[in-house]
Amino acid sequence: MTIGHTTPAGTSVLDDLSLDQGFIVKSKLAIRIAKTVDELGLNQREAALRMGITQPRLSRLTRGKFDGLSQAKLEECLVALGHDVTINISPRHEGVGSHRVLEIV
Numbered sequence: 001m002t003i004g005h006t007t008p009a010g011t012s013v014l015d016d017l018s019l020d021q022g023f024i025v026k027s028k029l030a031i032r033i034a035k036t037v038d039e040l041g042l043n044q045r046e047a048a049l050r051m052g053i054t055q056p057r058l059s060r061l062t063r064g065k066f067d068g069l070s071q072a073k074l075e076e077c078l079v080a081l082g083h084d085v086t087i088n089i090s091p092r093h094e095g096v097g098s099h100r101v102l103e104i105v
Contacts, residue, residue: 021099026066028101029074034062036081051077 037047037058048058053073061069075085090097 022071025099025101026069026071026074027064028103029071029078030061030064030066032083032101032103033074033077033081036078036083037062040081047081051080053077 033051037044040047042050044055044058044062048055051058053061053069057069060066061074066074078085
């Protein structure tokens with residue numbers, strides 16, 4: 001544990017943990033799914049039906065266990081909940097690129 005470290009404002013703590021980028025992207029999508037389900041006032045059964053997954057799978061997803069769910073499926077879930085999902089590819093640059101999830105509020 002780093003003592004005295006503060007995550008900069010506007011930055012996700014997930015980005016600050018040096019985790020696998022694919023895991024971070026899926027985590028952020030899962031967090032948005034959970035928030036949307038709550039905002040819509042849906043129970044897990046109703047939300048899972050709308051997203052085309054089972055209630056137990058949604059339960060695991062909201063607890064951060066999304067093994068067996070691809071990024072594409074998480075994006076489909078967001079679309080089913082009424083979100084638009086856009087993938088942008090930036091111009092190529094030197095070095096290795098990165099994955100990011102930018103949420104427009």
